[in-house]
Amino acid sequence: MSDPYDPAREGAQMAFDGRMSYGDYLQIDRVLGAQSPLSDAHDEMLFIIQHQTSELWMRLAIHELSAARVALAQPDVRPAFKMLARVSRIFEQLNSAWDVLRTMTPSDYSTFRAALGQSSGFQSFQYRQIEFILGNRNAAMLRPHAHRPEILAMLEAELAQPSIYDVALRALNAAIPLPAEVLSRDLAAPHAENEAVMAAWSKVYHAPQTYWTLYELAEKLVDLEDYFRRWRFNHVTTVERVIGFKRGTGGTGGVSYLKRMLEVELFPELWHLRTGL
Numbered sequence: 001m002s003d004p005y006d007p008a009r010e011g012a013q014m015a016f017d018g019r020m021s022y023g024d025y026l027q028i029d030r031v032l033g034a035q036s037p038l039s040d041a042h043d044e045m046l047f048i049i050q051h052q053t054s055e056l057w058m059r060l061a062i063h064e065l066s067a068a069r070v071a072l073a074q075p076d077v078r079p080a081f082k083m084l085a086r087v088s089r090i091f092e093q094l095n096s097a098w099d100v101l102r103t104m105t106p107s108d109y110s111t112f113r114a115a116l117g118q119s120s121g122f123q124s125f126q127y128r129q130i131e132f133i134l135g136n137r138n139a140a141m142l143r144p145h146a147h148r149p150e151i152l153a154m155l156e157a158e159l160a161q162p163s164i165y166d167v168a169l170r171a172l173n174a175a176i177p178l179p180a181e182v183l184s185r186d187l188a189a190p191h192a193e194n195e196a197v198m199a200a201w202s203k204v205y206h207a208p209q210t211y212w213t214l215y216e217l218a219e220k221l222v223d224l225e226d227y228f229r230r231w232r233f234n235h236v237t238t239v240e241r242v243i244g245f246k247r248g249t250g251g252t253g254g255v256s257y258l259k260r261m262l263e264v265e266l267f268p269e270l271w272h273l274r275t276g277l
């Protein structure tokens with residue numbers, strides 16, 4: 001019998017006093033110190049981790065979307081494509097995660113729902129920031145954050161910046177001029193569907209070879225919205241499955257509110273032009 005295998009023999013570092021380890025670099029103690037269930041219910045840990053991991057992925061999505069917005073304002077927009085593609089993949093990841101949460105039945109959830117009080121995903125400031133960056137803007141959504149001035153200020157600052165779609169339209173305008181009202185709209189409101197924008201994107205789709213970069217940009221945006229829509233759909237379906245038509249802890253009608261959100265169109269012209277092609 002040979003001795004048990006020891007990775008130190010091939011050089012694995014085994015001593016970490018005074019050296020940065022895996023846990024040091026990733027601050028694992030802080031991450032793993034942040035799960036504090038309020039009940040004894042077995043499934044509350046699943047619920048907490050599902051949300052915390054979602055928030056971590058949202059953090060990366062915001063990092064990528066913010067950089068993509070800067071990149072889209074440059075003369076060469078192509079470096080933004082990688083970032084937008086990565087955000088779509090992040091949403092794909094979040095979409096797959098619903099499969100884990102769906103293992104929680106209504107009976108399981110009812111063992112700890114009361115412990116959640118009035119807290120709700122509706123109050124997720126990172127989610128709201130993503131919606132605002134993408135262009136789904138509504139100043140009423142700032143109110144749940146009034147008690148956190150720095151978060152309120154961050155979201156207000158977001159409403160004062162052009163959305164991803166606004167910067168995309170500026171890039172489109174450089175090739176196919178758009179009306180001034182599109183380029184200097186009230187940034188705190190959502191973009192209103194516009195005939196001239198649709199005509200310009202249609203021109204791109206009729207001649208992809210001529211407008212290849214804009215064509216690629218448009219498809220990256222459609223891809224992103226496609227994955228985001230799937231997230232909304234998975235959410236509302238999971239909610240109906242778990243709480244039926246009960247009101248939400250956040251105070252909305254629950255499924256009725258979430259179904260209304262399914263109607264949001266972030267990049268309306270990019271969807272509507274397809275009918276005319």
Ligand code: HEM
Nearest residue numbers: 054120121122124127239242243248249250251252254261
């Ligand atoms: C059993 C699981 C879940 C249930 C029953 C549920 C239920 C609800 C309900 C009823 C709402 C409407 C607001 C309210 O009145 O509370 C809502 C909103 C929301 N939830 Fe969930 N949710 C679940 C899981 C999740 C997960 C895993 C996330 C991921 C972060 C999430 C994020 C959100 C967000 C961001 C909103 C606001 C949506 C918007 O304003 O468009 N939820 N949820």
Ligand SMILES: N[C@@H](CC(=O)c1ccccc1NC=O)C(=O)O
Nearest residue numbers: 116119120121122247248249250
């Ligand atoms: N709104 C949910 C509660 C909920 O799902 C939740 C509660 C606290 C933190 C995040 C949550 N997730 C999504 O809303 C409900 O009405 O049961």
